[in-house]
Amino acid sequence: MVQRIDPALERKLREHPNAVVRLIVRVTGEATEARSRLRGLGAVVHRSFVLVPGFAVSCSSSTAIRLLREPWVVSIEEDRVVSAQSRAARRPGKGKS
Amino acid sequence: MxxxxxxxxxxxxxxxxxxxxxxxxxxxxxxxxxxxxxxxxxxxxxxxxxxxxxxxxxxxxxxxxxxxxxxxxxxxxDLPVHTCLDVSAPSIHAPQVWQSSYTGHGVGIAVVDTGIDPGHPDFAGRVAAMEDFTGEGPHDNHGHGTHVAGIAAGDGTRYRGVAPGASLYVAKVLHSDGSGYMSEVIAGLDWAIQQDVRVINLSLGGVGPCDGTDALSTACDAAVDHGVLVCVAAGNFGPGASTVGPPGCARRPLTVGACTSQEEIAHFSARGPTADGRVKPDVLLPGVDIVSCRAQGTSMGSPIDALYTRASGTSMATPHASGLIALLLQAFPELSPDQVKQRIMDTAKDLGLEANAQGEGRADAYQAYVGTMPPSEPSPPPSGCLLSLVQLLRLQH
The missing domain is CATH 3.30.70 (Alpha-Beta Plaits)
Incomplete structure (x- = not known):
């Protein structure tokens, strides 16, 4: 069962409503329509996905909270940094943000 | 007489x-x-x-x-020998599978990583496609992806990968600093499943614990649903419990931890269980001091010379699995991803460690190929590789 949003992320969004965040938004329904709705709510859509129906977006925290009220939004999660797993590689969290 | x-x-x-x-x-x-x-x-x-x-x-x-x-x-x-250095491919008995004419030929492996140096001689003629999702271009400006690709499918005479006949499909999703966003990796996975590949290698990850419901882990599961087995690194955040990070906690991929070629678990190899209580990793493979291809102009790891460098990590263990899978799929193309995964786990050598450290144990290419449990007696020699004369004489009675 996919959690709609991690409570810690939701707290972070509510505490900093003007901060711009990178998110992965999973959706149901027709992708073109979902993209249009995301844009209409002020999100910048970077990518859309096939394997997992959804989008990589940037938006304000307040927009992210607004997305939670949309029935076609399945889940919202932070677009986290991943790293090469060689020992000399940089650890996650120290790269992009 | x-x-x-x-x-x-x-x-x-x-x-x-x-x-x-x-x-x-x-x-x-x-x-x-x-x-x-x-x-x-x-x-x-x-x-x-x-x-x-x-x-x-x-x-x-x-x-x-x-x-x-x-x-x-x-x-x-006194046969001429070609060195299968590093020792890791022989240690999992890949050369014995090559002896049966299976080198991964005809099987595509997608390396979703920092790109590749397509001019490296060990990949000559076998980089089938490259795609960039970082905006930096598909060439490897970090070194990690080239090293990983060499372990999976390099065909050098000095350092030979596990499946030296396989084709490589390369998605660059990690930037020059070796990191990237989950969304870039998912985009790489989307691209990979549209290529002629049956294996995807993900030598990357984030911090655990995780329960396998994040978008990247879910995408990995979906790729397996599409008929492509995904090999994912357990991560280097061990030895504490529940340190496997995404996408290592995904359900359907083969999650790979690292051991030495002497079959000792690497202390850094991440341990399970997942946040929802599942055992991870699934298997261990060599991931310590692995010598493989060096991308031109990069200095990842400890360079040996202009063409090769040594590195450690579950990143290095994971492409051993991808190469192993390519060997199996050339030999048994009818096997489903789930069957391949199960076969590798069923034939792994139990190292006597906790399940959440070793999974089923150290995977073995030859045992997975013959489909049997590891014998208690010494295995046949990895023919065609540089063995010590002592080993040769002991084994070739």
Whole structure:
């Protein structure tokens, strides 16, 4: 069962409503329509996905909270940094943000 | 009696040559014979002291004469060897699968990573496609992806990967600093499943714990649903419990931890369980001090020379699995991803560690190929690779 949003992320969004965040938004329904709705709510859509129906977006925290009220939004999660797993590689969290 | 002392390979060579042709041979003597008493023949004899043997160049007549001696137990052809260095491919017995003519030929492996150096000679003619999702271009400006691709499918004479005949499909999703966003990796996965691949290698990850419901782990599960087995790194955040990070906690991929070539778990290899209580990793494979391809102009790891570098991590263990899978799928193309995964896990060698450290144990290419549990006796020799003469003589009775 996919959690709609991690409570810690939701707290972070509510505490900093003007901060711009990178998110992965999973959706149901027709992708073109979902993209249009995301844009209409002020999100910048970077990518859309096939394997997992959804989008990589940037938006304000307040927009992210607004997305939670949309029935076609399945889940919202932070677009986290991943790293090469060689020992000399940089650890996650120290790269992009 | 003397003819049975002559190994089959040497007998064949003798039968197809004249009596005056020279052969390079290795002669094993009775163990109780002193070095001085060993019968020698031909040219350039080289005595060995650690084992009762000597190498020399001899004619067929001289071979027959040696074999007739009661002091001689066996005569082999001294075969030219190509080094399968690093030791990791031989340690999982990949060369024994190559001996059955399976090198991964015809199987596509997607390396979703920092890109690749397509000009590296160990990939010549086998980089089928490259795609960039970082905006930096598909060439490897970090070194990680090239190293990973070399372990999976490099075909060098010095350092040979597990599936040296496989084709490579390369998605660059990690930037020059070795990191990237989950969304870039998912985009790479989307691209990979549209290519002619049956294996996807993800030598990357984030911090755990995780329960496998994040978008990247879900995408990995979905790729397996599409018929492509995904190999994911457990991560380097061990040895604490529940340190496997996404996408290592995904349900359907094969999650790979790292061990040494001597079958000791790497201390850094992330441990399970997942946040929802599942055992991870699934198997271990060599991931310590692995020498593989170096991308031009990069300095990842500890460079050996212009073409090779040494590195450690579950990143290095994971492409051993991807190469192993390519070997299996060339041999058994009808196997589903789930069947391949299960076969690898069922035939892994139990190292006697906790399940959340080793999974089912150290995966083995040859045992997965023959589909049986590892024997308690020593395995047959990894033919065609550089073995010590001691190993050769011990194994080739």
């Amino acid at each position: 003397s003819s049975i002392k002559i190994a089959a390979g040497l007998a064949n060579a003798m039968s197809s040559s004249t009596a005056h042709n020279e052969h390079r041979v290795i002669v094993r003597y009775r163990a109780d014979l002193t070095i001085a008493a060993r019968p020698l023949a031909g040219k350039s004899p080289q005595q060995f002291s650690l084992i009762p043997a000597a190498a020399m160049r001899v004619t067929s007549d001289e071979i027959q004469h040696l074999a007739a001696s009661t002091d001689v137990e066996r005569v082999w052809l």
